[in-house]
Amino acid sequence: MSRAASTYAVPSYNATPDLSVKGVPPSLLSPEGSRLDGRLPHECRPAYMKTGAVNAAAGSAYAEFGQTKVIVSVYGPRESKKAQAFSDIGRLNCDVKFASFSTSVRGKASQGMEEKEYTGMLHKALECAVALHTFPKTTVDVFALILQSGGGDLAVVISCASMALADAGIVMYDLVPAVSLSCTGSEVLLDASMEEERWGDGGMIVAAMTSRNEITQLTMTGEWPSTKVSEALQLCLDACLKLAELMRSCLKEQVVAGGQ
Amino acid sequence: MVALSAAEVRFIQGGIAHDLRSDGRGRYHFRPFSIQSGVIPQANGSGRCKLGATDVIASVKAELGRPPAGRPNHGSLVISVECSPTAAPEFEGRGGEDLSLELQRALERSLLGGPNGAGAAIDLSSLHLLEGKVCWVLYIDTLVLSSDGNLLDALSIAIKAALSNTGIPKVEVLASTSADEDPELDVDNEESSPLDISQVPITITLTKVGRHYIVDATAEEESQMTAAVSVAVNRKGIVSGLTKRGGIGLDPSILADMISVARHVSQTLIPTVDAEIAASESRAAGS
Amino acid sequence: MEVEAFKRLYPLPFYERYLDSSVRPDGRPLGRARPTSVSLGAVSTADGSALVKIGNTTMLAGVKLEVMVPSQETPDQGSITVDFQMPPICSPLVRPGRPVEAASVISEQLSNVLTSSELVNLSELCIAPGKAAWMAYLDVYCLDADGSLLDTALLASVAALAHLQLPAVSVSEEGRVYPVSSSTSGDVSMEGAETSIKVKGNSISPRRRLKLGAAPFALTCMVHKKHLLADPCAEEETLLQCSITITMNQMGRLVSFYKPGGAVPATTAIVKECISLARRRAREVQQILKEALEDHIESPSLMQTD
Numbered sequence: 001m002s003r004a005a006s007t008y009a010v011p012s013y014n015a016t017p018d019l020s021v022k023g024v025p026p027s028l029l030s031p032e033g034s035r036l037d038g039r040l041p042h043e044c045r046p047a048y049m050k051t052g053a054v055n056a057a058a059g060s061a062y063a064e065f066g067q068t069k070v071i072v073s074v075y076g077p078r079e080s081k082k083a084q085a086f087s088d089i090g091r092l093n094c095d096v097k098f099a100s101f102s103t104s105v106r107g108k109a110s111q112g113m114e115e116k117e118y119t120g121m122l123h124k125a126l127e128c129a130v131a132l133h134t135f136p137k138t139t140v141d142v143f144a145l146i147l148q149s150g151g152g153d154l155a156v157v158i159s160c161a162s163m164a165l166a167d168a169g170i171v172m173y174d175l176v177p178a179v180s181l182s183c184t185g186s187e188v189l190l191d192a193s194m195e196e197e198r199w200g201d202g203g204m205i206v207a208a209m210t211s212r213n214e215i216t217q218l219t220m221t222g223e224w225p226s227t228k229v230s231e232a233l234q235l236c237l238d239a240c241l242k243l244a245e246l247m248r249s250c251l252k253e254q255v256v257a258g259g260q
Numbered sequence: 261m262v263a264l265s266a267a268e269v270r271f272i273q274g275g276i277a278h279d280l281r282s283d284g285r286g287r288y289h290f291r292p293f294s295i296q297s298g299v300i301p302q303a304n305g306s307g308r309c310k311l312g313a314t315d316v317i318a319s320v321k322a323e324l325g326r327p328p329a330g331r332p333n334h335g336s337l338v339i340s341v342e343c344s345p346t347a348a349p350e351f352e353g354r355g356g357e358d359l360s361l362e363l364q365r366a367l368e369r370s371l372l373g374g375p376n377g378a379g380a381a382i383d384l385s386s387l388h389l390l391e392g393k394v395c396w397v398l399y400i401d402t403l404v405l406s407s408d409g410n411l412l413d414a415l416s417i418a419i420k421a422a423l424s425n426t427g428i429p430k431v432e433v434l435a436s437t438s439a440d441e442d443p444e445l446d447v448d449n450e451e452s453s454p455l456d457i458s459q460v461p462i463t464i465t466l467t468k469v470g471r472h473y474i475v476d477a478t479a480e481e482e483s484q485m486t487a488a489v490s491v492a493v494n495r496k497g498i499v500s501g502l503t504k505r506g507g508i509g510l511d512p513s514i515l516a517d518m519i520s521v522a523r524h525v526s527q528t529l530i531p532t533v534d535a536e537i538a539a540s541e542s543r544a545a546g547s
Numbered sequence: 548m549e550v551e552a553f554k555r556l557y558p559l560p561f562y563e564r565y566l567d568s569s570v571r572p573d574g575r576p577l578g579r580a581r582p583t584s585v586s587l588g589a590v591s592t593a594d595g596s597a598l599v600k601i602g603n604t605t606m607l608a609g610v611k612l613e614v615m616v617p618s619q620e621t622p623d624q625g626s627i628t629v630d631f632q633m634p635p636i637c638s639p640l641v642r643p644g645r646p647v648e649a650a651s652v653i654s655e656q657l658s659n660v661l662t663s664s665e666l667v668n669l670s671e672l673c674i675a676p677g678k679a680a681w682m683a684y685l686d687v688y689c690l691d692a693d694g695s696l697l698d699t700a701l702l703a704s705v706a707a708l709a710h711l712q713l714p715a716v717s718v719s720e721e722g723r724v725y726p727v728s729s730s731t732s733g734d735v736s737m738e739g740a741e742t743s744i745k746v747k748g749n750s751i752s753p754r755r756r757l758k759l760g761a762a763p764f765a766l767t768c769m770v771h772k773k774h775l776l777a778d779p780c781a782e783e784e785t786l787l788q789c790s791i792t793i794t795m796n797q798m799g800r801l802v803s804f805y806k807p808g809g810a811v812p813a814t815t816a817i818v819k820e821c822i823s824l825a826r827r828r829a830r831e832v833q834q835i836l837k838e839a840l841e842d843h844i845e846s847p848s849l850m851q852t853d
């Protein structure tokens with residue numbers, strides 16, 4: 001890639017400073033123990049979720065966690081692609097895409113890879129939660145579009161997708177809330193923002209079916225002393241539990257509002 | 261795909277339940293493995309690991325590049341995995357691509373460290389040459405030649421062997437350059453220095469079959485798995501990456517137990533791997 | 548027969564019965580468009596963005612700016628690249644990996660309308676003549692497709708361009724462009740650039756909005772027998788005989804006229820009626836856009852923090 005003026009990306013000039021511009025890792029925690037966006041280490045971002053965002057879909061959901069904005073729609077169960085072999089259980093087909101303006105730099109080269117990876121991870125997080133045997137020979141499509149990337153994108157996509165599946169009336173064993181976490185020094189930062197993800201020592205994503213007490217997807221990266229692993233895992237599970245409550249109450253509200 | 265009869269399935273599952281697997285191993289025993297260093301002469305370092313019938317090759321190529329954004333004092337590692345279609349029929353076309361990406365991401369998670377480079381397999385600051393300008397980029401390319409289960413662990417062993425075999429050429433930065441221009445470098449390919457591989461982790465994959473989990477599953481055993489967890493552990497027992505791979509959900513307490521089993525297994529496996537690598541290095545040097 | 552069954556079995560007679568009594572199944576009179584809303588600044592990673600809904604049809608438009616070296620022929624002009632996307636979330640007919648024919652058609656139409664309407668004077672995108680100019684990437688994503696896609700996409704594009712702010716930048720002698728942040732004017736380095744920059748002698752262009760020309764607005768009409776329906780939903784688009792899309796600017800001038808074949812020819816009288824509907828609609832939409840802009844400018848702090 002040439003470093004000519006044409007490849008220079010305009011930094012965002014809104015409230016959150018684009019830290020890639022400065023080139024110096026910021027300190028993620030102030031001496032008083034609050035984070036860059038003012039949260040406490042174990043505090044989640046304000047979350048907003050709504051089902052029924054796309055009318056054309058069988059089920060859909062929109063989620064906004066801090067700066068991260070995601071829309072997911074679910075189609076089906078419908079006929080599987082002709083080329084696919086016979087299957088006596090249903091198929092779950094996932095696809096995750098970034099909108100071109102969702103990141104600070106338009107159309108990053110790594111985006112295609114990230115989309116593929118997220119697609120795979122979303123599938124793994126959901127496949128054991130969906131009762132695939134209830135729609136044999138057919139496919140349920142889960143499509144996600146990340147409208148604005150602001151950290152913890154995959155976790156938000158997973159949570160939002162399970163809401164969309166519920167909205168579509170697909171039988172599931174449980175909702176799948178997902179939470180990401182970043183660690184820096186001796187602190188773990190729950191529900192990490194973009195900056196924290198970029199400059200942390202390590203990260204973790206947990207997706208869980210909370211009422212069955214089962215972890216459906218877990219990845220960790222970076223250096224983790226064993227004591228911190230279990231602490232972080234517990235924190236994520238607690239956060240998943242809270243998120244599950246939020247998701248349930250949101251689904252109930254929609255049903256009540258729809259009934260009237 | 262592995263095709264098994266109902267009797268074979270019961271034999272495998274029953275064996276695992278009784279801690280005596282079909283090839284005579286216990287649940288936490290690895291298959292015998294062999295390591296061969298320096299198999300690719302044109303690479304800066306290379307290693308081949310045969311683990312049962314699983315056969316993988318890793319090579320390391322050191323090139324000069326730019327430091328990663330925001331970390332002017334670091335070098336970088338780039339990992340790629342290719343599954344040869346000759347290794348298994350399902351690697352042809354898309355199947356191989358998806359598996360390659362999955363393995364690559366799992367290796368990246370365990371070897372590249374956190375977003376700021378903490379916990380990386382190689383101390384990234386040791387790859388730095390000139391602040392913000394030039395650094396070493398290590399391209400770690402791996403190839404799966406033959407597959408009989410547990411690819412990820414075999415790949416991590418091959419990568420460790422390759423890194424241990426790697427010599428980084430000596431570089432002199434010629435001082436007479438202005439701040440704006442790219443500096444002039446003098447690369448001496450004759451003299452090279454080894455990498456510090458003490459932090460390179462080994463991946464231990466625990467495969468859950470029935471109520472038990474096993475290490476180093478063969479392809480037959482993998483076909484019966486309900487879930488698998490890959491944990492990267494270094495010599496000090498520090499976990500540097502973890503990936504859950506498909507299957508059913510896991511209870512958090514079982515997961516925590518799996519992590520501790522992986523750490524326990526690693527503490528006997530890593531010295532064996534290190535000894536094998538050393539033996540193979542001396543063989544390569546002697547010949 | 549039950550109404551639902553009748554609708555499923557004989558969709559066209561079902562519609563025609565409604566049309567004969569000059570009303571549509573959703574309760575609208577034939578000439579009325581669906582409720583329309585515009586909200587600006589929906590995506591803060593974009594330099595300008597707008598979310599537009601016409602009925603159920605939802606579009607999100609975002610503008611990203613990059614710096615380019617202007618071409619030799621037009622040294623004092625920037626450029627705008629328009630792209631319209633239909634991701635698989637928007638409709639059951641779209642599957643991942645397969646490009647949609649309709650999307651590329653609309654993309655082309657959008658691009659043509661925006662160019663021929665002279666909405667944006669490209670020389671406004673100039674930073675330093677011959678050295679640097681803004682390249683604006685306007686991407687419109689369809690989030691929910693329920694008919695009248697071009698109308699909605701065009702409104703979203705116009706709104707996103709109206710919301711767009713060009714950041715304050717300084718230009719060095721050699722034509723390198725550096726951002727000027729409001730708090731620290733000057734010494735900001737970027738990825739891959741030198742660590743320190745001399746600001747002296749650089750010309751600084753302030754943060755500003757674009758001055759837009761007369762904005763174009765589109766209205767799609769369906770012709771069916773003797774009826775004329777404005778702003779069809781997806782069902783009406785597939786059932787009824789032929790469509791006409793008219794783009795008018797806010798001065799009431801015709802920008803484009805599009806009739807893609809169809810089962811019946813359009814008479815002069817029908818075309819005239821379409822034009823008068825489109826003119827009325829343009830005034831209506833312009834008012835909605837104006838209100839959205841005023842709301843946005845009155846409470847800019849709100850948009851900054853979200």
